[in-house]
Amino acid sequence: MKVPCFRALITVTVLGVCHSVHALWPMPRNLETGTTLVKLAPTFDIHVQGISQVPQDLLDAISRTKTRLGSDKLQRLVVGRGSVDKGSLAHAPSLSKLVLSVTGSKTVQSIMHEATKDIASRSEGYSLSLPSTNGGTATITANSSLGLFRGLTTFEQLFYDDGTGVTYAYQAPVTIKNDSPAYPWRGFMLDTARNFFAVSDIKRTLDAMRMVKMSQFHWHVVDSQSFPLTIPGFPELTQKGAYSADEIYSSADIQVIVTYAGTRGIDVLVEIDTPGHTAVISTSHPEHIACAQASPWESFANEPPAGQLRLASAATANFTASIIKNIAHTLPSTMFSTGGDELNVNCYTQDAQTQADLKASGKTLEQALDAFTQTTHGTLKAIGKTPVVWEEMALEHQVTLSNETIVMVWISSQNAAAVTAKGLRLVHGPSDFFYLDCGAGEWIGNDSAGNSWCDPFKSWQKAYTFDPLASLSAAEIPLVLGGQQLLWTEQSSPQNLDSIAWPRAAASAEIFWTGSKLPDGTAINVVNALPRLHDLRFRMVQRGINAIALQPQWCALRDGSCNLDS
């Protein structure tokens, strides 16, 4: 067994040197560190250099970083916590400032502008230097405000508190050259339809995502159970479809969310799942919904209540396109999801109107689905948006998807290769690795012995061992945009949002930023990850995110001592 740091501590604790853990998450792709403690000078400040007009959201981000450097108050996770460094800190060199600068152009766009660009053209890379000299200057350089922002996030993670208010880094000098993500899509999906989440819950989630450099918030905002999303021109959808007047995202709320996200380097992908998962629309537009609340629901839907858009009806297709258009054009993202999972054929077979519509048009159901999709996707493309769909649209149906369409793989990690084989881009969200809701028992009411359909629980370790490139050819690799962990909320609510998601959902954030190898060339692995994930979790708690303990605190303070020896 490799001797872990805590055992070495028995002999070297007086020197305060226990530097085997680099508590950064996600691990930069390039990292060199020393063993010198450097504290922030009382006059420490953050400056921007060589930019003619600094974007307001970058100035705000700098301000938040300065606040957090003082307010995190995170003590190192070693036996003795911050006190182990007190002696060394008395004579430690001070860091006088951090300077941010952009390479090349003196004109920079806002973080939000950069974060909401096309997924293929975002610039998130940065370099960082933290010297060990007294009175030294740290630097972050990047090609964009978004890169500087990612660098600030790394910078914050380097600092600890000694228990008496001294803020310091303990691994100076730190040099990170050209850190940049392996994949542009590092996401988290939240379902706000099965149960409602307040804007404050979503903001807190975005804060957690920001801490691990996530780039995409996938907002599964409506579903068969409720319609909390205000659509301009269609107020009846929320008036009749939201759980209550207090459980609606107003147009102002939506702008607050996309702006809060964007200024934190996160693009928001809004999804209106179609044509399935739309039962609730029957409360305001029964004319557009087949098999609305049909019984037994098991015959018409994967979960109650049943109800799907009448895809063979031109009126329904146009109605759907109008909804999508009216909301999509208000959103900064270049992407919009039309969903497309779990279509129930029997619902349409039993629906007289759909059968009549099919007969009138001479189309099969699959042909009607294709026409429906051309209508909704055509609308999106007309306003410059790229469509995103669940995997069934690519793999199970006879739908023509344009080349730029992004496909979300969810049913099984085994299905990724079939998507790339069609030349389509994909996002990994496999239920067998990334579903955060699995393993909490059956939620259907009268099944006392049942477990969740995707048992067992997907531990952070399980998620962390996901291989984004498994069974893909070299030519298919560029089609992988990244991945995300997902929270479906049949059994979740604001009360357990943080605890079910964090720090677990950070696993994929590292896989898709760091890639397959650590800076020293070894493959990423749970043994290296665990102490860093502890650190992230404790820092999240300091920031008001209710991330849960991964182990007894005894283990968190003693890296390696709760591993199996055999």
Added chain:
Amino acid sequence: MKVPCFRALITVTVLGVCHSVHALWPMPRNLETGTTLVKLAPTFDIHVQGISQVPQDLLDAISRTKTRLGSDKLQRLVVGRGSVDKGSLAHAPSLSKLVLSVTGSKTVQSIMHEATKDIASRSEGYSLSLPSTNGGTATITANSSLGLFRGLTTFEQLFYDDGTGVTYAYQAPVTIKNDSPAYPWRGFMLDTARNFFAVSDIKRTLDAMRMVKMSQFHWHVVDSQSFPLTIPGFPELTQKGAYSADEIYSSADIQVIVTYAGTRGIDVLVEIDTPGHTAVISTSHPEHIACAQASPWESFANEPPAGQLRLASAATANFTASIIKNIAHTLPSTMFSTGGDELNVNCYTQDAQTQADLKASGKTLEQALDAFTQTTHGTLKAIGKTPVVWEEMALEHQVTLSNETIVMVWISSQNAAAVTAKGLRLVHGPSDFFYLDCGAGEWIGNDSAGNSWCDPFKSWQKAYTFDPLASLSAAEIPLVLGGQQLLWTEQSSPQNLDSIAWPRAAASAEIFWTGSKLPDGTAINVVNALPRLHDLRFRMVQRGINAIALQPQWCALRDGSCNLDS
């Protein structure tokens, strides 16, 4: 399929009659209800009648009930929520007051006095009447302050808010005759050693327990990882054994907790697990601990770190007895747990001192364990305390336990009969039904594929189907004191305490109060339980307890509609 209430609502919603759900938890053992809405009169008050001196904790409880009747603001879980009753409420009769009285003696003891009596002699029964007449008087009668307190808890659950501040019951008249628990032990166990929980977290847990009439808080306060419990005369145990100076229960904290519990009808069973699970004592008393932090831990303990009290040493036995005595005599409970689970024999085989002690005394390890137990239990008995042990002490070791000893069954529900066969009283805490921590993945650091040892997750439905009397003879039934759900906290912390426990842990509270049958004579079952558990969960959320959603809100508002039809 039985037509659920929400479907009937389609036709009768205008009458506001949807009364199939009696949203009480635990269900009283006797219940008659009507269909009349009764609102609280503006002058509504709660009076105590015929008691010469009303105990202060009963007065305080009444005050809290009055506050909650106004502050709960829980709207009924039906489509339309509180608004469905608005029309009927305008002309509804008003309840003028609630009168509490004690049958027999005019002298009553405090709730805390009654709640901390010997487990076999507590009086929790009560009768309740809520009339449907205008200007009527509701009554709660009982033999003790504790019975009145249980009645108040039921009374609170009868009231809802219509969304405009009108507080009302909707099932008057309500008559409950001689409701009393099927079992006296209805508990919840919290481990505060693997991870620390603040006094406020414990108070909030006691609040939740109180809502479901739980009677026992089992506080597994110390373990091998940390020793947060202040023991008078042994300050070094916490000074060296707590995670930090901020993670200690002071003597004052302990009194706050037992008083907060007692005045809410809850007895606190404190456990100091011995002789295993004591590694942390080596930080202050290495002389008493065998195999302290021995490596590999797998050879010496069920989880890290290894370390057990040197049970063959008379000095260690006396030290242990002193600790137990010094804390136990400060506690109101008549019970104290000496633990006794997961003893590791190899630890003692490898410990030179234990081997020398055994040789000197001529005892086998089992004989030494018996002597050790006689010392600790003798000390408890000398101060009037009943010992509580984990099942291994009764089933796996050659230890003589006195008849009054209470045994906790945890390894398997199958082991209960073996305990009663020995004539010992038991508390059900089987890991296969009642462990709240199962199913969250492996927490040992380097086991990426592992699941928890007690997979899968124990859903509320699973817990609810536990049969306390399975495979017991009629003669053995009186030996069953009740049961409890347990939270071991290797993967829990204050951040998920509420969400992992509630409303799940309420399942056993109903099993052990209501018993096997509902008031109408049918067997208790998850279909009847679900809407009531939803109601409890929503009420907990209103009171600041982060109980999680059991289903989409759509289902919670439509009883039966998320059941399988087939």
